[in-house]
Amino acid sequence: MKSIQELNAIRERMQNLSKDRTVADEGTTRIVVGMATCGIAAGARPVLNALVEEVAKRNLKHVVVSQTGCIGMCKLEPIVEVFVPDQEKVTYVHMTAEKAVRVIAEHIVNNNPVKEFAVEEK
Amino acid sequence: MMREIALNILDVAQNSLSAQATEVKIIVKTDTKQNRLKIEIADNGKGMSEDFLKKVTDPFTTTRTTRKVGLGLPFFKDSALITGGKFDIKSKLNAGTTVTAEYVLDSIDRMPLGDIADTVIALIMAKDTVRIILNYSVDGQNFCFDTEQAREIMGDVPLSSYEVVTFLKEYINNGIKICNGGIVNL
Numbered sequence: 001m002k003s004i005q006e007l008n009a010i011r012e013r014m015q016n017l018s019k020d021r022t023v024a025d026e027g028t029t030r031i032v033v034g035m036a037t038c039g040i041a042a043g044a045r046p047v048l049n050a051l052v053e054e055v056a057k058r059n060l061k062h063v064v065v066s067q068t069g070c071i072g073m074c075k076l077e078p079i080v081e082v083f084v085p086d087q088e089k090v091t092y093v094h095m096t097a098e099k100a101v102r103v104i105a106e107h108i109v110n111n112n113p114v115k116e117f118a119v120e121e122k
Numbered sequence: 123m124m125r126e127i128a129l130n131i132l133d134v135a136q137n138s139l140s141a142q143a144t145e146v147k148i149i150v151k152t153d154t155k156q157n158r159l160k161i162e163i164a165d166n167g168k169g170m171s172e173d174f175l176k177k178v179t180d181p182f183t184t185t186r187t188t189r190k191v192g193l194g195l196p197f198f199k200d201s202a203l204i205t206g207g208k209f210d211i212k213s214k215l216n217a218g219t220t221v222t223a224e225y226v227l228d229s230i231d232r233m234p235l236g237d238i239a240d241t242v243i244a245l246i247m248a249k250d251t252v253r254i255i256l257n258y259s260v261d262g263q264n265f266c267f268d269t270e271q272a273r274e275i276m277g278d279v280p281l282s283s284y285e286v287v288t289f290l291k292e293y294i295n296n297g298i299k300i301c302n303g304g305i306v307n308l
């Protein structure tokens with residue numbers, strides 16, 4: 001049986017690390033997942049989980065993963081938008097957990113957007 | 123159409139967050155004797171006017187601005203009704219909204235309950251200031267999770283941090299498993 005009290009140990013561990021916790025500012029890369037009915041039905045939840053997991057695994061600083069409502073292109077869901085400071089927004093469509101892992105590795109880490117998953121911006 | 127009841131819950135609870143709720147209570151109650159699975163999502167958000175409430179399960183009613191259709195509640199309603207179950211929404215302006223769906227448990231058309239823990243976690247990550255209460259029970263065997271309980275322990279460390287979320291997911295799944303008699307997904 002797991003106890004909620006186990007959180008005590010996690011808190012102690014994390015308070016020691018809290019100095020370098022990511023606080024969103026102008027230098028932060030934002031990854032936004034569409035989580036309205038259209039996104040959820042198309043499979044956005046596993047995409048969100050994969051992004052969060054990958055960012056944590058790689059211990060990426062200055063990266064936040066957040067959720068938004070309907071982006072407006074429901075048939076292209078799951079949609080993930082990546083906002084890197086001082087760069088143009090990249091919109092990834094028909095996302096999966098596997099594609100999400102590649103986006104983190106290639107776009108976020110190596111600053112090389114995955115063109116094949118992205119929608120053409122006008 | 124959603125593939126899991128848990129995804130319908132996530133979708134409807136997202137509406138609670140948009141309605142500025144500070145508290146969302148999710149009840150999942152399985153009763154094998156009565157052959158029913160009952161879901162309730164209750165929030166203290168801004169509620170709906172009587173007029174809006176009357177047409178809210180109409181797919182051509184929505185608060186979204188990007189499109190003229192809103193399928194969240196219609197999907198949820200239909201998923202319960204096709205099993206021979208019931209669906210109801212009660213709402214009061216500036217007081218909150220309660221959505222209930224009742225499924226016939228052994229109906230061939232009932233979609234699987236799915237990953238309830240994941241739904242709770244997604245809600246915590248969506249808005250880390252909202253109190254989420256999960257009350258899960260199977261034939262009287264009960265498991266309750268309340269984000270306030272976790273926040274009391276964590277102090278100023280956000281629940282949405284990866285380490286905390288990973289633990290909470292395991293903790294919730296563990297509680298659900300005990301109610302289910304050893305399996306995670308009912």
